[in-house]
Amino acid sequence: MTPKIARFLVEQQPATPCLVLDLDRVEANFRAIRNALPLAQIYYAVKANPARPVLERLVRLDSRFDAAGFEEIAACLAVGARPDAISFGNTIKKAIAIRRAHAAGVTLYAFDSAEELEKLAANAPGARVYCRILVGNEGADWPLSRKFGTSVAMAKELMLRAGELGLDPYGLSFHVGSQQTTPRAYELAIGKVAMLFTDLTEAGVNLRMMNLGGGFPTRYRDAVPEIDRFGDAIMAAMTGHFGNALPEMLIEPGRSVVGDAGLVEAEVVLVSRRDRDDPVRWVYLDIGRFGGLAETEGEAIKYRITTPHDGTELGPVSIAGPTCDGADIMYERSNYRLPLALRTGDRVELLSAGAYVSTYASQGFNGFAPLAEHYL
Numbered sequence: 005m006t007p008k009i010a011r012f013l014v015e016q017q018p019a020t021p022c023l024v025l026d027l028d029r030v031e032a033n034f035r036a037i038r039n040a041l042p043l044a045q046i047y048y049a050v051k052a053n054p055a056r057p058v059l060e061r062l063v064r065l066d067s068r069f070d071a072a073g074f075e076e077i078a079a080c081l082a083v084g085a086r087p088d089a090i091s092f093g094n095t096i097k098k099a100i101a102i103r104r105a106h107a108a109g110v111t112l113y114a115f116d117s118a119e120e121l122e123k124l125a126a127n128a129p130g131a132r133v134y135c136r137i138l139v140g141n142e143g144a145d146w147p148l149s150r151k152f153g154t155s156v157a158m159a160k161e162l163m164l165r166a167g168e169l170g171l172d173p174y175g176l177s178f179h180v181g182s183q184q185t186t187p188r189a190y191e192l193a194i195g196k197v198a199m200l201f202t203d204l205t206e207a208g209v210n211l212r213m214m215n216l217g218g219g220f221p222t223r224y225r226d227a228v229p230e231i232d233r234f235g236d237a238i239m240a241a242m243t244g245h246f247g248n249a250l251p252e253m254l255i256e257p258g259r260s261v262v263g264d265a266g267l268v269e270a271e272v273v274l275v276s277r278r279d280r281d282d283p284v285r286w287v288y289l290d291i292g293r294f295g296g297l298a299e300t301e302g303e304a305i306k307y308r309i310t311t312p313h314d315g316t317e318l319g320p321v322s323i324a325g326p327t328c329d330g331a332d333i334m335y336e337r338s339n340y341r342l343p344l345a346l347r348t349g350d351r352v353e354l355l356s357a358g359a360y361v362s363t364y365a366s367q368g369f370n371g372f373a374p375l376a377e378h379y380l
């Protein structure tokens with residue numbers, strides 16, 4: 005928790021649940037990423053937290069933006085981002101969204117299939133396009149599975165086809181999975197994609213760019229490697245493959261920019277036991293899976309939790325949300341332990357909740373309002 009957030013919580017006692025985020029920490033994170041990879045252009049992945057104050061701060065730092073839909077593009081333009089600093093990075097786009105982006109001056113688009121390429125040629129003629137390659141997501145706590153990306157062989161055909169369609173075959177991309185905790189994952193992915201890059205260049209395609217995606221981790225319950233370790237691994241792999249002829253490098257960090265800049269302030273609604281002798285207490289908070297904590301699915305993301313009784317004796321707990329849905333359980337198997345003194349009405353903090361929380365909150369399921377947000 006940053007001093008600014010601590011002061012806000014004491015002085016304002018905001019109604020819970022709410023997200024409180026320190027924009028200075030966003031800036032510090034952005035600068036740390038830029039220092040770790042000074043040769044890369046940073047395209048902030050807007051979906052991690054699209055709040056206007058976050059985008060405004062990042063525009064001031066000359067960030068570029070990775071957007072998933074036209075609404076995100078519009079949000080970036082509204083805070084003064086230049087259209088040529090926006091990448092339309094979703095490989096699954098409606099034709100109308102492509103047309104609108106093209107009309108707004110966006111010139112850079114992702115794809116991973118023949119049909120999407122045809123759509124781009126029809127609705128954003130002449131655009132710079134990059135093909136997303138499917139790479140391993142091992143080591144990622146929130147993998148992106150096989151939903152995106154194509155094989156090296158098909159990517160080669162598609163990039164050759166892009167030129168025939170009048171598009172500019174600009175580069176290749178990958179994503180090693182979100183909350184990726186092993187720098188080695190980037191080395192392996194770069195190895196795979198760099199070979200295709202060289203292959204296409206030799207086939208006469210004027211490729212200029214490698215997009216290394218996002219995935220850089222933020223600290224939750226367990227420690228993660230520093231951003232510099234990822235920067236070093238990436239630069240070693242890139243120079244290993246390209247020597248002095250490095251292509252333009254893009255990265256699309258989301259979680260690592262905003263994650264540890266924010267926390268969720270929540271209240272304990274109930275502490276109960278299934279049986280008098282059951283050692284495990286159930287702790288129900290006023291936020292759960294439907295209030296924004298979607299990444300607790302499968303107990304994938306494990307938030308650090310602080311309470312007013314920290315430092316006193318702990319006991320095992322299961323932790324759940326306040327709705328009447330049986331899926332609204334955050335942690336049952338991850339060995340969470342909270343103070344035995346914890347009671348109804350206590351305020352608790354879920355740390356590093358600045359990414360992938362506010363926009364995951366439901367629109368009034370069970371009558372619970374969407375998550376309140378405070379940007380400091």
Ligand SMILES: *Cc1c(COP(=O)(O)O)cnc(C)c1O
Nearest residue numbers: 049182183218219256257258259
């Ligand atoms: C979600 C996403 C990102 C951001 O990933 P993080 O793990 O939050 O850094 C980057 N690029 C693309 C294409 C994405 O879909």
